[in-house]
Amino acid sequence: MHCGPEHAGPPAWRVGSAREETAVSHITGALVTVRTAKQGAEMESGKTNAKYLAEIATLRLNPDDLTALGLEEGGQAVLASAHGRVVVTCRAAEGPRGLFFLPLGEVANRLCSAAVTNGTGVPQWKYLEVTVSPRGTGDDDGEQAGGTGHADVS
Amino acid sequence: MGEARNRADLIIYWGCNPVETHMRHLSRYSSLAKGLYTPEGRKGRKVVAIDIRPTPTTKGADLFLQVKPGNTFEIASVLRALLRGERLEEEAVAAVAGVPLASWREVAEAIKACRYGVLFFGLGVTQCRGSDINVEQVGLLIQDANVHTRFYGLAMRGHGNVNGSNQVMTWLTGYPMSVNFSHGFAQFNPGEFSVLPMLARGEPDAALIVATDPGAHLPADAVRHLRSIPTVAIDPHKNQTTPWATVVIPVAPSGVAAAGTFYRMDNVPLRVRKLIESPYPSDEEVLAAMKERIDHALRA
Numbered sequence A: 001m002h003c004g005p006e007h008a009g010p011p012a013w014r015v016g017s018a019r020e021e022t023a024v025s026h027i028t029g030a031l032v033t034v035r036t037a038k039q040g041a042e043m044e045s046g047k048t049n050a051k052y053l054a055e056i057a058t059l060r061l062n063p064d065d066l067t068a069l070g071l072e073e074g075g076q077a078v079l080a081s082a083h084g085r086v087v088v089t090c091r092a093a094e095g096p097r098g099l100f101f102l103p104l105g106e107v108a109n110r111l112c113s114a115a116v117t118n119g120t121g122v123p124q125w126k127y128l129e130v131t132v133s134p135r136g137t138g139d140d141d142g143e144q145a146g147g148t149g150h151a152d153v154s
Numbered sequence B: 001m002g003e004a005r006n007r008a009d010l011i012i013y014w015g016c017n018p019v020e021t022h023m024r025h026l027s028r029y030s031s032l033a034k035g036l037y038t039p040e041g042r043k044g045r046k047v048v049a050i051d052i053r054p055t056p057t058t059k060g061a062d063l064f065l066q067v068k069p070g071n072t073f074e075i076a077s078v079l080r081a082l083l084r085g086e087r088l089e090e091e092a093v094a095a096v097a098g099v100p101l102a103s104w105r106e107v108a109e110a111i112k113a114c115r116y117g118v119l120f121f122g123l124g125v126t127q128c129r130g131s132d133i134n135v136e137q138v139g140l141l142i143q144d145a146n147v148h149t150r151f152y153g154l155a156m157r158g159h160g161n162v163n164g165s166n167q168v169m170t171w172l173t174g175y176p177m178s179v180n181f182s183h184g185f186a187q188f189n190p191g192e193f194s195v196l197p198m199l200a201r202g203e204p205d206a207a208l209i210v211a212t213d214p215g216a217h218l219p220a221d222a223v224r225h226l227r228s229i230p231t232v233a234i235d236p237h238k239n240q241t242t243p244w245a246t247v248v249i250p251v252a253p254s255g256v257a258a259a260g261t262f263y264r265m266d267n268v269p270l271r272v273r274k275l276i277e278s279p280y281p282s283d284e285e286v287l288a289a290m291k292e293r294i295d296h297a298l299r300a
Helices: A037-045 A050-055 A063-068 B002-007 B072-083 B101-113 B132-148 B162-173 B195-200 B220-227 B283-299
Strands: A027-034 A058-061 A076-080 A085-092 A099-103 A128-134 B010-014 B046-051 B063-066 B116-121 B150-155 B207-210 B231-235 B247-250 B260-263 B269-272
Touching (some): A027 A063, A037 A050, A058 A063, A063 A085, B002 B116, B010 B101, B072 B101, B072 B132, B101 B132, B116 B132, B132 B150, B162 B260, B195 B220, B231 B283
Parallel strands (some): A027 A099, B010 B046, B010 B116, B116 B150, B207 B231, B231 B247
Antiparallel strands (some): A027 A128, A076 A085, B260 B269
């Protein structure tokens, strides 16, 4: 039995202005970092292997959000927060609209800040306001793909 | 977890997804396990899942409550009210966290009716808005449940032996983590002394990193400060910290090439053995040698 709203997204969920007739330029919502089986398994084989780096840069989002952005499965998007921006590969997954899920790792951590912990000492790993937009629109051009390890942290 | 395996006829997974994160947990200790008083395994247990999205864990539950994020305190509060028999009017409290009150009544009734219930909660509960006050309210919920039946709560911890450092810090200082000794005595305040606020303020001017990978698991601005100061990383594996650490000391992995004690997430200490030889020392040997040199330098 499944109880709950069709769209359990945060109140802040909203879409940006139309980019094309059918697509929007961006969606503002919340990022939640999660563990995935693949992230956990690949982490044990090594955090420098390509599968791990690809997995931590794979964003799960509602299929309707994916369509609204004019993206297809495997398409690239730019995820931006107040603290940073990264390029991610999109994958449709079950979940409310306006909530985005990224495996924990170095890519997600480029969006968080050590200075914002709301007095808890832990960053906003479970609820961080972000904007998702298709890669290659406006000022997002030329972003470096996520999952490149430590090289672009500094 | 032995109690859960052998006795629990109600399992609640809240803000956790053990099918993906603790893969052996369900078959060894919780919903699928067959135990002394649970010979039917999954058939003899009721399983409830509370999460913000469907996951493989919620798909295996008898009842799944998909909640709006950021409502842990409210959920624990409504369940406490229902367990305590407070009158809640459907008109006034139509839904909590986007889920109708009737569904929360169903969960409260399941708690009251069970012989032995266990709540497994994950970071979705502890890292939700409100953080420590949520955990306090969940603890009080478990207390209230024990008025009706035997009920137990357990946090789903992450990496192996992550509980070990909490145990040692607690018996040494009385505090489980984020302990600051800079004044010569132990101070505890995670919002001030956990590694992140310290790095955000730029206070540390050197760091000893033992069996953890801040390069992968801390925010980029914290990593930026670590990379600007001298760092010593002690780790059996190449990770996203070792490429930039000033000094890297490779060690034998515990439980494989070094003996030691692991604390399971339910605080049970387990002795691990050395199975193979390693050319590297154990992390205990490295730390003991470092301490000896520091002591020697202080006496000189």
